Every structure is written in structure tokens, then in C-alpha cells.
């Protein structure tokens with residue numbers, strides 16, 4: 001192992017997963033190193049966060065019911081991973097913070113980069129482990145809390161943060177941690193996609209799909225609210241803190257990547273049915289089931305039995321946004 005990890009007990013630098021200073025051995029459960037024992041979600045007191053134990057594979061329906069014959073398809077994430085390897089070489093260490101199902105981590109590891117897939121959710125990480133299938137010596141799955149990373153100061157070249165920072169109520173502390181672990185010439189990278197033009201017919205279909213989605217979604221949330229649902233959300237202004245602490249991003253585009261996504265409605269409604277949304281973490285499963293049943297009935301009546309197959313159209317490319325710590 002590389003020696004960027006620190007001991008969760010005595011905070012000394014580790015040379016192996018057993019600390020030579022205090023003797024503590026970092027537990028490993030299902031190939032996930034347990035660098036913390038914090039709860040998977042925290043909704044009170046200081047430093048709250050929404051971990052995804054309650055969401056798991058439902059976060060990415062493709063992992064569950066699409067592409068089951070082609071689990072090696074990571075789309076934008078694949079293109080972004082390739083771009084990072086091309087730009088920075090294979091000798092670097094990347095922390096994928098809030099790695100979830102490993103969708104960004106695995107393409108990085110496939111490129112031979114030393115990759116730490118860190119997440120507060122063992123449930124999410126166990127899918128990453130399953131997808132990696134023991135193939136990558138340089139992929140470490142680690143249960144860590146973004147508020148207190150068990151990594152040494154100035155120890156990683158790149159922190160990838162992708163759809164994670166909105167899940168904490170105190171982004172300032174998480175950003176402080178990101179800055180602490182980044183090497184002086186390191187980068188925070190956020191993955192992006194940019195829209196490419198659609199033709200007229202695609203545009204019209206897309207507009208219709210979006211309207212259907214928001215109609216069904218409004219109905220579903222109305223049903224939840226009638227049952228007493230109260231959403232969990234942090235209005236945390238994370239982007240303002242990123243701007244305050246990092247130089248304006250610059251952008252690199254993965255030239256060869258272009259994808260068309262038509263299954264937006266299917267994808268989003270699957271998540272809705274499964275309650276796979278951050279704001280539903282406190283909502284009893286029976287509320288979700290009832291609201292979905294009503295929404296499904298409503299949608300069938302209004303848009304037809306086969307409404308789930310209404311296609312949306314978005315064509316997009318992949319890009320990485322690079323941020324440097326402000327001096």
C-alpha cells in the first residue's frame with residue numbers, strides 16, 4: 001500500500017493497514033477498509049451528512065437492470081478517467097471522495113492510477129467492490145467520512161468530487177479537508193458533461209419527456225407530502241465555498257466522447273419508485289410505496305400504459321473541471 005493513510009486511532013502515518021505505532025489494525029469488511037465507524041447518515045448536531053446506505057444500487061439503475069451484459073460501461077466517467085490518466089500520467093494518486101458505486105473510481109483504476117474510493121456508505125462501496133471484482137491492485141475501497149479523512153496532509157495528487165458535496169451541511173469543513181490532503185500542486189476535479197445540439201425532432205421529444213417527468217414527479221411528491229413527508233436537504237452553498245477556496249476552474253474536454261441518452265424517464269422513475277433520492281432518506285418505505293402506486297396509476301391514465309418508455313433525448317460530451325487551491 002502507499003503510505004498516505006493515517007491511523008484512525010493515533011493519527012500516525014501508516015505503512016500497512018496495521019499501525020506500527022499503536023498496533024491498531026484497520027478492519028476490513030467485504031474488502032472495504034473501515035477507516036471510520038460513524039453512522040451512515042447524520043441528521044442532527046454538527047457536521048451532518050446524507051450517506052447512501054438506504055439507496056445502494058438503486059442510485060444507478062443501469063447497474064441493476066440495464067447493461068447487465070456490459071457492466072464495463074461507465075460513459076462520461078470512463079471518458080473522464082481516461083482524460084485524467086492521459087493528462088497526468090499513471091503515477092498519481094487519486095481520491096474519489098463520495099465514490100459511491102465506484103463509477104468514477106473503476107475507470108481511474110483501470111487506467112492504472114492509485115485510486116482511493118472513499119465513501120461513508122458500506123452498502124454503496126460493496127457494489128464498487130463487486131464491479132471491480134478483484135482486478136485492481138491499486139484500488140483501495142475505504143469507508144471514510146469526508147469531514148475527517150484518514151489521509152495525511154499533502155498526500156494526494158487529485159481529489160475527484162462528483163455529486164457528493166451537496167450531501168453535507170457544512171461544506172466548509174469538507175473543503176478544508178480536501179485542501180489539507182491535496183498536494184500543493186494538486187487539483188480538485190469535478191466531472192461534467194456538456195450538451196450537444198439535438199435535431200428538431202429530438203428536441204421536441206425531449207421537451208415532452210421533461211414535461212411528463214415533472215408532472216409525474218409533482219404528483220408523487222404531492223402524495224408524499226399528504227402522508228407527512230418532510231424532505232431532507234442541505235441548502236449548503238457548496239459552490240460558493242469552492243469558489244472562495246479554489247482558483248476559477250478550467251475545463252478539459254474529452255474530445256472523442258459523445259453519448260446520446262434516451263432513457264431519462266425510465267431512469268428517473270425507477271429511482272422514484274425505489275425512493276433512491278437524497279431527500280427521501282428519512283421517509284418510511286411505506287410512504288414511498290403508496291406515493292409511487294398512486295403516481296403510476298395517474299401516469300398510466302394520463303400518458304398510457306406504456307408511458308415508462310417515453311423517450312427523452314440528450315446528447316452530451318464529457319469534460320473535467322479542474323480547480324487549484326488559491327494561494
Ligand SMILES: C[S@@+](CC[C@H](N)C(=O)[O-])C[C@H]1O[C@@H](n2cnc3c(N)ncnc32)[C@H](O)[C@@H]1O
Pocket residue numbers: 049050051052053097098099100101103104118119120121124144145146147161162163164167168
Ligand atoms: C450522489 S452519490 C455520488 C456517487 C458517485 N460520486 C457518482 O457520481 O456516481 C453521493 C455519495 O456520497 C456519499 N457521502 C455522503 N456523505 C458523505 C460523507 N460525509 N463522507 C463520505 N461520503 C459521503 C454517499 O454515501 C454517496 O455514495
